[in-house]
Amino acid sequence: MNTILFLIILFLSFWVFILPKSYKYYYTLVLLAGGLALSTIWSFRVFDGSDEQLIVRLDFQTFHSSIVFTIDRLSAFFILVVNLTVLTGFLYARGYLATYEKSKNALQFSIHYLAYMWLYFSMIMVVMIRDGVSFLIMWEIMALASFLLVIFDAQERSIMKTGISYLIQMHVGLFFILIAFLLVGKATGQMSFDAMGEYFSAHSNLLVFMLFFIGFGIKAGFIPLHTWLPQAHPAAPSHVSGVMSGVMIKMGIYGLLRILISVQNNLFEIGIIILTISIISGILGVMMAIMQHDLKRLLAYHSIENIGIIGIGIGLGVIGMALQNPVLSLLGFSGGILHVLNHSLFKSLLFYNAGSVYHTSHTRNIEQLGGLMKKMPYTAIFFLIGSLAICGLPPFNGFISEYLIFLGMFKSLGTANLYQSIIVTGSLVGLALIGGLAVFCFTKAFGIVFLGTPRSEEAARVSEVSKNMLFPQYIIVFFILLIGMASAYFVRPIFSLVSQTFGIGEIQAFRGAFIGDLTKINLLGGIFVLLIVLLLLYRHFHLKRRVVERGPTWGCGYTAATSKHQYTATSYADNYAKLAKPLLRNRETYSGIGNEEVFPGKKKFKTQSFDYFKEYLIDRPVHLLLEGLKKIAFMQTGQIQHYILYLFLYMLILFLLSYLNLI
Amino acid sequence: MAGVLLIVAAAIVFPGIILRTKSILSGRKGPGILQPVKDIRVLLLKGSVFSETSGLIFQAAPVITLASFACAMLVIPFARMEALVSFDGDFIFFIYLLAFGKFFAIIAALDTGSSFEGMGANREALYSMLVEPALFILLATFAMFTGFTSFSDIFSNFYISGSHYALIYSMIGFYLLAQVAMIENSRLPVDDPKTHLELTMIHEVMILDNSGFDKALIHIGLYLRFAVFGALLFNVLVPAEWNTPLQIALFFIIQVVFAVMIGLLESFRARNKMGKNPKFILTLSAIALIAFMVVLILTEKLIT
Numbered sequence: 001m002n003t004i005l006f007l008i009i010l011f012l013s014f015w016v017f018i019l020p021k022s023y024k025y026y027y028t029l030v031l032l033a034g035g036l037a038l039s040t041i042w043s044f045r046v047f048d049g050s051d052e053q054l055i056v057r058l059d060f061q062t063f064h065s066s067i068v069f070t071i072d073r074l075s076a077f078f079i080l081v082v083n084l085t086v087l088t089g090f091l092y093a094r095g096y097l098a099t100y101e102k103s104k105n106a107l108q109f110s111i112h113y114l115a116y117m118w119l120y121f122s123m124i125m126v127v128m129i130r131d132g133v134s135f136l137i138m139w140e141i142m143a144l145a146s147f148l149l150v151i152f153d154a155q156e157r158s159i160m161k162t163g164i165s166y167l168i169q170m171h172v173g174l175f176f177i178l179i180a181f182l183l184v185g186k187a188t189g190q191m192s193f194d195a196m197g198e199y200f201s202a203h204s205n206l207l208v209f210m211l212f213f214i215g216f217g218i219k220a221g222f223i224p225l226h227t228w229l230p231q232a233h234p235a236a237p238s239h240v241s242g243v244m245s246g247v248m249i250k251m252g253i254y255g256l257l258r259i260l261i262s263v264q265n266n267l268f269e270i271g272i273i274i275l276t277i278s279i280i281s282g283i284l285g286v287m288m289a290i291m292q293h294d295l296k297r298l299l300a301y302h303s304i305e306n307i308g309i310i311g312i313g314i315g316l317g318v319i320g321m322a323l324q325n326p327v328l329s330l331l332g333f334s335g336g337i338l339h340v341l342n343h344s345l346f347k348s349l350l351f352y353n354a355g356s357v358y359h360t361s362h363t364r365n366i367e368q369l370g371g372l373m374k375k376m377p378y379t380a381i382f383f384l385i386g387s388l389a390i391c392g393l394p395p396f397n398g399f400i401s402e403y404l405i406f407l408g409m410f411k412s413l414g415t416a417n418l419y420q421s422i423i424v425t426g427s428l429v430g431l432a433l434i435g436g437l438a439v440f441c442f443t444k445a446f447g448i449v450f451l452g453t454p455r456s457e458e459a460a461r462v463s464e465v466s467k468n469m470l471f472p473q474y475i476i477v478f479f480i481l482l483i484g485m486a487s488a489y490f491v492r493p494i495f496s497l498v499s500q501t502f503g504i505g506e507i508q509a510f511r512g513a514f515i516g517d518l519t520k521i522n523l524l525g526g527i528f529v530l531l532i533v534l535l536l537l538y539r540h541f542h543l544k545r546r547v548v549e550r551g552p553t554w555g556c557g558y559t560a561a562t563s564k565h566q567y568t569a570t571s572y573a574d575n576y577a578k579l580a581k582p583l584l585r586n587r588e589t590y591s592g593i594g595n596e597e598v599f600p601g602k603k604k605f606k607t608q609s610f611d612y613f614k615e616y617l618i619d620r621p622v623h624l625l626l627e628g629l630k631k632i633a634f635m636q637t638g639q640i641q642h643y644i645l646y647l648f649l650y651m652l653i654l655f656l657l658s659y660l661n662l663i
Numbered sequence: 664m665a666g667v668l669l670i671v672a673a674a675i676v677f678p679g680i681i682l683r684t685k686s687i688l689s690g691r692k693g694p695g696i697l698q699p700v701k702d703i704r705v706l707l708l709k710g711s712v713f714s715e716t717s718g719l720i721f722q723a724a725p726v727i728t729l730a731s732f733a734c735a736m737l738v739i740p741f742a743r744m745e746a747l748v749s750f751d752g753d754f755i756f757f758i759y760l761l762a763f764g765k766f767f768a769i770i771a772a773l774d775t776g777s778s779f780e781g782m783g784a785n786r787e788a789l790y791s792m793l794v795e796p797a798l799f800i801l802l803a804t805f806a807m808f809t810g811f812t813s814f815s816d817i818f819s820n821f822y823i824s825g826s827h828y829a830l831i832y833s834m835i836g837f838y839l840l841a842q843v844a845m846i847e848n849s850r851l852p853v854d855d856p857k858t859h860l861e862l863t864m865i866h867e868v869m870i871l872d873n874s875g876f877d878k879a880l881i882h883i884g885l886y887l888r889f890a891v892f893g894a895l896l897f898n899v900l901v902p903a904e905w906n907t908p909l910q911i912a913l914f915f916i917i918q919v920v921f922a923v924m925i926g927l928l929e930s931f932r933a934r935n936k937m938g939k940n941p942k943f944i945l946t947l948s949a950i951a952l953i954a955f956m957v958v959l960i961l962t963e964k965l966i967t
Contacts, residue, residue, distance in 0.1 A: 370776075371716075371776070373718055373719065373720070374718055377719070384720075388763070388766065391762070391766065392759060393759055393760075393762060393763040393766065394756060394759055394760055394763065399756075399759055402755075402759075403752060403755055403756070403759075406752060406755045407751055407752040407755070407812065409803075410751075410752060410755075410802070410803065410806045410812045411751070411812055413803055413806045413807040414806065414807060414809075414810035414811075415810075416807075416964075417964060418959065418964045418965060421807060421959065421964060424803075425800060425803045425955060428799050428800070428803050429796045429799055429800060429948075432795045432796055432798075432799040433792070433795065433796055435759070435762070435795065436762075436791065436792030436793075436795040437792055439762055439765070439766055439769075439788060439791075439792065440785075440788045440789065440792050442766075443766060443769040443770055443773070443784065443788050444785075444788075446770055447769070447770045447773030447774070447781075447784070448773070451718075451720060451770060451773045451774040451776070452716065452773060452774065452775070452776030453716055453776045513751075514751070516750075517750035517751050517752070520748050520749075520750040521750065521756060523748065524734060524737065524738070524748055524756065527734055527737070528730060528731065528734040528760070531730040531733060531734060532723075532726055532727055532730045535726040535729065535730055535880075536723065536726050539726055539876060539877075542707075542876050543711060543875075543876060546709070546710040546711060546875065546876070547710030547711075548710055548711050548712075548713065549710065549711070549712045549713070550712070550713055550714075550715050551712050551713075551714065551715065552714065552715060552716075553714040553715070553716050553717070553775045553776055553777045553872060554714070554775075554777065554779075554871045554872050555777070555778070556779060556861055561777075561778065563776065565778040566776045566777070566778060566781065567773065567778065567780075567781025567782065567784070567785070571781065571785075572773075572781055572784070572785045573785070574785070575785055575786065575789050575941075576785070576789055579789075579941055
């Protein structure tokens with residue numbers, strides 16, 4: 001029954017083309033709701049423990065084939081995460097797309113909605129399908145659908161270019177996964193995730209794992225495979241960026257976890273590889289984020305940072321498996337997996353807010369904004385909550401997952417040997433630095449965008465966005481607070497997910513004690529909030545009995561201060577930029593005031609952030625390739641005789657080669 | 664509970680002792696020990712002036728910052744007595760809660776739209792970020808040395824190994840914590856609370872626009888933070904097995920010595936050049952790495 005329903009929904013999605021423009025949104029919403037309801041039911045059936053895994057078969061009689069959905073707890077978890085963000089994203093889209101009502105025609109909207117639906121369907125099918133070929137097809141549909149979503153604003157040339165670049169990089173990733181599957185298929189005769197265990201037990205683990213890691217890593221955005229991320233996210237409409245950054249890049253994490261289930265030896269090396277790359281991603285991601293002036297690009301770099309945090313958790317989990325340290329394994333994996341959920345919440349929230357800012361001010365440049373909190377109080381407070389959560393500050397949800405990872409590290413220190421101590425302490429410092437840098441970054445982002453006075457005309461004219469756009473944000477904030485304040489209800493199922501999926505031995509005593517600790521954290525968080533509320537109330541009554549005046553900001557005696565005198569994003573990050581310059585190679589161009597200039601003329605100052613990896617991994621090689629291709633362009637004469645000659649020569653070469661037994 | 668009460672008691676006299684030391688050393692008659700408390704009373708009686716630019720964040724930040732210190736206080740143990748709330752990894756909570764308060768202090772400074780206060784804000788953000796590695800390495804060595812992962816357990820087992828070399832280690836810990844306390848509390852040599860020029864300030868420049876009730880809260884928060892770090896110093900230095908009256912006496916002696924040390928330092932030392940601060944702070948991480956090596960040796964991981 002369920003399966004037929006699911007097929008009908010898939011089939012109906014194409015009908016969005018024939019509907020009138022005003023119905024398309026609601027039609028899509030209904031279909032999405034159907035898919036959400038179905039998959040949520042499936043997931044809960046797995047999670048409540050009645051079934052270990054749920055198998056749903058879709059039979060295609062005409063093709064004599066069938067697609068099998070296998071839902072275990074890992075899949076179920078990812079389905080739930082995807083469902084929540086896809087729902088909030090689509091609710092947000094209603095207000096966000098309203099401005100495009102006139103400039104886009106019905107066909108463009110249909111394509112957008114269809115792509116959104118299929119991005120959703122492909123994501124949940126990716127986590128449910130075990131068969132290699134079907135998995136790759138879904139993986140490909142996911143890339144295509146997201147490509148169509150990214151290029152929604154394609155009348156701008158740069159966006160189309162970004163979209164193409166995104167599509168190419170996704171296919172490079174696909175290529176690696178395909179090769180890995182082919183290797184497994186050749187050895188075991190079965191291209192499927194189920195055959196992985198068989199393959200890994202008989203063959204060397206490292207090579208195939210690395211192929212998968214690169215393939216999935218491109219989707220997830222580990223440095224140095226991240227180059228598509230900072231470009232595609234700013235180009236896409238905000239609800240799409242929210243969904244892509246919130247959940248689509250997590251499909252890479254899902255793939256990684258799915259492979260790790262089967263990996264059997266070389267665990268320690270694999271753990272070290274994941275851990276090292278993750279720490280680099282985390283630190284460099286946030287370091288580059290601080291240098292950005294485009295609000296959405298800043299958030300995109302933060303996605304890289306958070307993928308790094310997730311990876312640190314997973315890496316520690318693998319190392320824990322290698323060392324047979326169940327506590328480290330449990331805490332590492334759980335921290336990473338919980339962070340998947342947490343990041344999907346606060347990152348989508350932040351992207352929606354960035355979208356709202358863009359929606360009303362028509363700029364994403366932080367330097368042009370300022371003082372938005374007075375005009376857009378709800379957006380500002382939501383952005384603040386998202387910022388606090390992403391910095392991992394208690395009592396919000398980000399703290400819980402980072403706390404799990406931290407605790408795993410601290411717990412393992414007591415029994416670790418020399419090398420393990422060094423590794424763990426190193427990652428501890430890495431994670432601590434990431435936290436500190438994130439605070440730096442988000443005080444900048446929030447402070448410059450929402451506080452102070454407007455830095456441009458556009459920023460002064462903004463107004464609060466519609467309730468339609470705020471409503472989904474309430475849902476997200478509700479979950480952020482729920483995970484932060486009632487953590488045990490979320491951590492307990494994740495513990496059982498991890499111990500079931502990765503076969504971690506029984507450590508019931510530890511788990512029980514740990515849940516008790518979580519309750520204490522929540523209690524302290526509650527005390528903290530209560531204290532704030534009480535103090536604010538007291539302050540309110542205290543100030544009522546005193547003289548309260550308003551005056552200009554203290555200007556050190558100078559009374560004609562303008563909004564240009566405020567600290568800007570560049571000046572805020574200046575002391576940091578000086579420190580980080582050797583690593584980030586950010587560029588400054590400034591022609592200083594010369595000695596002879598008594599009356600200095602106009603001066604220009606320009607700073608530019610620089611992505612090392614994009615330059616040397618993408619831009620330079622592409623440039624070289626183009627140069628090379630230009631040299632053989634003389635062959636393109638445009639005369640059909642020449643092309644027939646080429647064809648003839650080609651066949652001749654083939655003939656010769658086969659004659660000489662070379663092919 | 665005892666820990667919280669002692670911290671509050673220490674916070675009342677601590678800033679006064681620093682002031683007294685400085686005034687005696689500079690040959691002034693100077694205010695009494697309780698002057699800072701009296702100042703707070705005066706501030707509480709006063710009205711407030713708010714900047715027209717500032718909004719909600721500016722109004723709420725002092726309260727939130729104070730609440731974060733007050734809440735962080737609850738996980739600090741006193742000798743053998745457990746902290747009010749103690750759990751595995753409570754020091755992570757402690758550090759992150761302090762960061763929460765700092766986050767609000769920083770954005771409150773940006774809320775005024777002032778050309779000066781952003782200066783303090785970004786310095787505060789940068790320096791507190793640079794301190795974190797040192798603090799985490801130190802905590803990692805605590806966890807590695809004792810095998811426990813909460814403040815209460817770590818400190819009650821600090822000297823349990825009986826090895827006399829633990830003393831070296833506790834001295835390094837004391838030094839690091841004292842330095843971190845100086846930076847976190849915006850004292851010399853990184854920041855000078857008595858500087859007179861906005862361009863050279865860090866913490867003071869962030870609160871230029873605060874007045875009355877809010878300013879009183881900020882001062883209370885600073886004093887509490889000092890005492891919290893003082894309590895940590897005490898816990899590192901004094902074995903938990905000693906009897907309680909002696910512990911309490913030692914607690915106050917350490918607090919007084921710490922305050923006098925700060926007074927001495929501030930009387931005879933100049934502040935760092937602003938550009939040198941990052942290097943100074945990162946040196947702490949290097950020292951923390953030395954502590955890490957010491958523990959590797961003590962736990963017989965490096966040299967067996």
